[in-house]
Amino acid sequence: MANYRIRPNGIIQYDIHIYGRRFRETTGMPATPKNIKIAKATVKQINAEINLNTFQYRDYFPDSKKVELFEALQQARFPDRFSPYFDNFANNWLERQKPKWKQSYYNTVVRNLNNYLKPEFGNLLVDELTLNHLEHYRQRLSLMEKEDGSRQLSNARINNILWPLISIMSLAADEYHFPYPFARYKALREEKSDSNPMTLEEVKCFLHHVDAKWYDYFLLRFMTGMRSCEVHGLQLQHIDFNHRLIRIRQNVVNGEITDVKTPKSRRDLPINDILFESLKRVTQPLTTLDAFLFSDEAGRPLDTRKIGQKIWHPTLKKAGLSSRRPYETRHTAAVLHLAAHENPLYVSKMLGHSSTKLLFEIYAPYVFNAARCDGSAFSTMMESNHVFDKR
Structure with a gap:
């Protein structure tokens, strides 16, 4: 049962005896007549809920370190009546999944849980959570706006936030043997972002205006289509000048060095004559095999966001080029290789794709323009043979 008492320092404290344990919680309130009245009413309510077996510790003391102990005792006393709260089970699920994931992905899931899912669903028992809860919350996420009135979260981002919940x-x-509530749930349709690769003239313009310190960095990206995380993970040991190969073996994500994501991403890229001279310049000052080709002043791997904010976008503006993502260096490399009539299978392997399908789905319209394969050759042939001469 519950009671209250006044500590020697004059502060009201709750005393709760339940499941064979004593729980004490300070209120932080001085023992004034008004506060004592509040404490009496709270104790009366707690005792009523204890008698009905509906008392939940977190309802009264949500920030207490004793919540977990109380709920463990409650679960042990009534194993068939009480499933765990969402936040407790989510923590348990997270620890069970951790060995399967890279640290960077684990950190992403933790942020989604802490910033979105636990605040919304944490105080629900897992068997109380319904599809209605999920869909209403998803609707609220989709209506969140930035200061300029645009959507704050894309459909892809919302799906990413909700995946751990599923x-x-x-x-x-x-x-816990209850019906899975999301059997009819369907993820939001994700719109693919449009590619915006550069033309050859735009690449030349960009490289002309970029700071000399970053010329070789962006030359490598335009010529190989390597991802930011792959370029930032390149160390001297990955450059084989004897066989003229760049060996892509690791990424840098959020400052963490990890193995490449898939077997296809683990690949060797040929070093042509232009890259050979460029990489010689880059590697000449490096003295250890684990030194990064491109690093900050402290020798640490580059930060992808800072490269975009401090180098990429300012250079685009300086060169008078339209704004686009740094990732477009990858799309640009793909388009220019295909426009030069390189074998699509080679280009696919260069990019680390599992098949050539993605090449034609994304890049075909740009390749037609870059290679002047836009149907004009057919028109010229027909005209030269007077197929459509007027009668």
């Missing part, structure tokens, strides 16, 4: 509830339903 996984957590699937496991909870299986382990």
Whole structure:
């Protein structure tokens, strides 16, 4: 049962005896007549809920370190009546998944849980969470706006936020034997972002205006289509001048060095004559095999966001080029290789794709223009043979 007492320092404290344990919580309130009245009413309410077996510690003391102990005792006393709260089960699920994931991905899931899912669903028992809860929350996320009135979260971002919820509830339903509530759930349709590769003239313009310190960095990206994380993970040991190969073996994501994502991403890129001279310049000052080709002043891997903010976008503006993502260096490399009539299978392997399908789905319209394969050759042939001469 619950009671209150006044500590020697004059502060009101709650005393709760339940499940064979004593729980004490300070209110921080001085023992004034008004506060004592509040404490009496709270104790009365707690005792009523204890008698009905509906008392939940977190409802009264949500920030207490004793919440977890109380709920463990409650679960042990009534194993068939109380499933865990979402936040507790989410923590358990997270620790079970951690060995399967890279640290960078683990950190992303933790942020989604802490910033979105726990604040919204944390105080619900897992068997109380319904599809209605999910869909209403998703609607609120989709209506969030930036200061300029544009959407704050894309459909892809919302799907990414909600994915842990789907996984957590699937496991909870299986382990606590209740119907999985999201059987009819469908993820939001994700719109693919449009590519905006540069033309050859735009590449030349960009490289002409970029700071000399970053010329070789961007030359490498335009010529190989390497991802930012792959370029930032390049160390001297990955450059084989004897066989003229760049060996892509690791990434740098959020400052963490990890292995490349997929077997296809683990690849060797040929070093042509232009890159050979460029990489010689870059590697000449390096003295150890684990030295990064491109690093900050402290020798640490580059930060992708800072490169975009401090180098890429200012250079675009300086060169008078339209704004686009740094990732467009990858699209540009793909388009220019295909426009030069390189074998699509070679280009696909260069980019680390699993097949050539993506090349034709994304880059075909740009290749037609870059290679002047826009149907004009057909028109010229027909005209030269007077096929459509007027009668």
